[in-house]
Amino acid sequence: xxxxxxxxxxxxxxxxxxxxxxxxxxxxxxxxxxxxxxxxxxxxxxxxxxxxxxxxxxxxxxxxxxxxxxxxxxxxxxxxxxxxxxxxxxxxxxxxxxxxxxxxxxxxxxxxxxxxxxxxxxxxxxxxxxxxxxxxxxxxxxxxxxxxxxxxxxxxxxxxxxxxxxxxxxxxxxxxxxxxxxxxxxxxxxxxxxxxxxxxxxxxxxxxxxxxxxxxxxxxxxxxxxxxxxxxxxxxxxxxxxxxxxxxxxxx
Numbered sequence: 001x002x003x004x005x006x007x008x009x010x011x012x013x014x015x016x017x018x019x020x021x022x023x024x025x026x027x028x029x030x031x032x033x034x035x036x037x038x039x040x041x042x043x044x045x046x047x048x049x050x051x052x053x054x055x056x057x058x059x060x061x062x063x064x065x066x067x068x069x070x071x072x073x074x075x076x077x078x079x080x081x082x083x084x085x086x087x088x089x090x091x092x093x094x095x096x097x098x099x100x101x102x103x104x105x106x107x108x109x110x111x112x113x114x115x116x117x118x119x120x121x122x123x124x125x126x127x128x129x130x131x132x133x134x135x136x137x138x139x140x141x142x143x144x145x146x147x148x149x150x151x152x153x154x155x156x157x158x159x160x161x162x163x164x165x166x167x168x169x170x171x172x173x174x175x176x177x178x179x180x181x182x183x184x185x186x187x188x189x190x191x192x193x194x195x196x197x198x199x200x201x202x203x204x205x206x207x208x209x210x211x212x213x214x215x216x217x218x219x220x221x222x223x224x225x226x227x228x229x230x231x232x233x234x235x236x237x238x239x240x241x242x243x244x245x246x247x248x249x250x251x252x
Contacts, residue, residue: 002036003077020054027201028058034079041086042091052119058203059086064207072211081113081206088202096202098128108220114203118194125200168170208236210243225249 010241019026028048032038041060062079089098096115103109117125208214213236221234233249240248 003033016051016054020051025056026051026054027056029061030058031061031063031203032079032084034076035062038079038087039091041087042093045088045092045096049119049123049125049200052195052200056199057203060088060202060204062206064209065211065242066209066239068241070243072243078212081110081204084204085113088209095125097127097130100130100202100252102129108217110206110214111217111221112203112205114201117200117202118191119198120194121190122204160241186196207239210240210248213237213240 016026028044030037030044045058048058062084065073085098085101088096094188100115101113102115118128119125166210218234218237221236223235223237224232225235227233239248242248
């Protein structure tokens with residue numbers, strides 16, 4: 001209510017229901033504000049998990065001060081990516097582990113994090129991004145290539161589409177895996193079905209504003225807006241406003 005001026009939970013749950021009926025996937029994108037909802041991150045993830053496969057993930061966005069904000073925000077008005085991750089771990093009772101999280105591999109590692117999961121029939125979220133002794137080997141059953149979203153913008157778009165688009169149960173048989181044995185086919189088919197229809201992503205991105213802009217992060221940005229004059233402007237820089245709320249790039 002502090003962010004939107006009224007209680008919108010019932011409306012949002014109705015939207016999730018209607019999206020599910022229409023075959024449209026949903027990603028929850030909460031703005032995280034210290035003292036307002038940073039104590040509810042675990043509850044947000046729990047709500048999202050209860051609505052899988054319609055809800056495909058949660059994307060947390062620490063507040064950035066863009067627009068008509070006349071004063072430089074103090075430190076206690078901000079929340080960092082590490083603080084968001086720590087709160088998630090604590091508020092989920094460590095069901096979500098800090099080792100599940102990975103930075104992006106195509107833009108500055110300080111900008112974002114993500115963790116990918118598969119929800120099993122009992123509701124447990126199995127991480128696919130957690131490091132293990134098998135990570136260096138790699139296989140069709142897991143490993144760095146499947147766990148990370150790296151590999152360039154095209155691969156990232158493909159990754160996001162596969163994780164965040166609507167989930168439709170499939171009836172056709174799945175292809176066999178090179179790692180399986182005959183006795184493992186039933187469990188493998190179940191696992192592949194869960195991958196197709198019950199993938200879930202927890203992620204976050206810290207957008208910059210005029211008071212905390214880091215030129216190194218901006219120079220490493222891989223998300224750009226093409227301005228009318230043909231210039232490529234990093235996404236964070238494109239949305240910058242000065243203390244009077246005047247856009248520095250948008251609309252110019």
